[in-house]
Amino acid sequence: MIYACNFIEGGTDGYAGVGIYSKIKPIYIKNGIGDGTHDKEGRVITAEFENFFLVNAYVPNAGRGLVRLKERTEWDQLFREYLKRLDQTKPVVLCGDLNVSHKEIDLTNPKTNKNNAGFTQIERDGFSTLLSEGFVDTYRQLYPDKTGVYTFWTYMMNARKKNVGWRLDYFVISERFLPALCDHVVRSEVYGSDHCPIVLLLHT
Numbered sequence: 001m002i003y004a005c006n007f008i009e010g011g012t013d014g015y016a017g018v019g020i021y022s023k024i025k026p027i028y029i030k031n032g033i034g035d036g037t038h039d040k041e042g043r044v045i046t047a048e049f050e051n052f053f054l055v056n057a058y059v060p061n062a063g064r065g066l067v068r069l070k071e072r073t074e075w076d077q078l079f080r081e082y083l084k085r086l087d088q089t090k091p092v093v094l095c096g097d098l099n100v101s102h103k104e105i106d107l108t109n110p111k112t113n114k115n116n117a118g119f120t121q122i123e124r125d126g127f128s129t130l131l132s133e134g135f136v137d138t139y140r141q142l143y144p145d146k147t148g149v150y151t152f153w154t155y156m157m158n159a160r161k162k163n164v165g166w167r168l169d170y171f172v173i174s175e176r177f178l179p180a181l182c183d184h185v186v187r188s189e190v191y192g193s194d195h196c197p198i199v200l201l202l203h204t
Helices: 069-088 119-130 138-142 156-162 174-182
Strands: 006-010 017-022 029-030 043-047 053-058 092-097 135-137 169-174 179-186 198-202
Touching: 006 043, 017 043, 017 053, 043 069, 053 069, 069 092, 069 119, 092 198, 119 135, 135 138, 135 174, 138 169, 138 179, 169 174, 169 198, 174 179
Parallel strands: 053 092
Antiparallel strands: 006 017, 029 043, 043 053, 092 169, 135 169, 179 198
16 A cells, blocks of 8 residues: 655654655645744644645643743644634644643543643643634544543553553544544554554544
8 A cells, every 4th residue: 555655844853743644645735834933843734635634733742840831822822723724625634642631531630730731721721712613522522421541641650551641632623524523543552652543533
């Protein structure tokens, strides 16, 4: 099987960068979101297909001590506006490490992480705003009350074996694409990273 391969690198070796492999060659590939400052880190690649845009993103982490929370908040707003512009043309399928656990159900220890990167109220509110503007978290659409489902576990303290984790990786789709939604699978049994793969199934 021959795949189309498209990548964007981060500005620093070993830092950020995203890519898309696809069986169907995209109509068009766009790197970044159109912001010179944030695009230097190589965090977003967009592939246009006949019926939708596929956006692969690695959202900035607010950092230890929240040292990058301001930059993260700015990025969230710019990225949200970018997705909305795409959505005016075709439905959007967003995937990637969004570096936020949206609700308390999405991480093992919400009470002790309220002031940590990925679970601050401002980051969670940013994701809520995205969902309020015509987008859907596919996993919670299908499994609104399912607990203990995570996509990231720190390498420390045997966290993965204990399933002490966070749901940081998402498929988010345009609301009008909901009729195509079939399933969202979290492949927590697949090792090789501190994250696990996720799979989105859509009706064709």
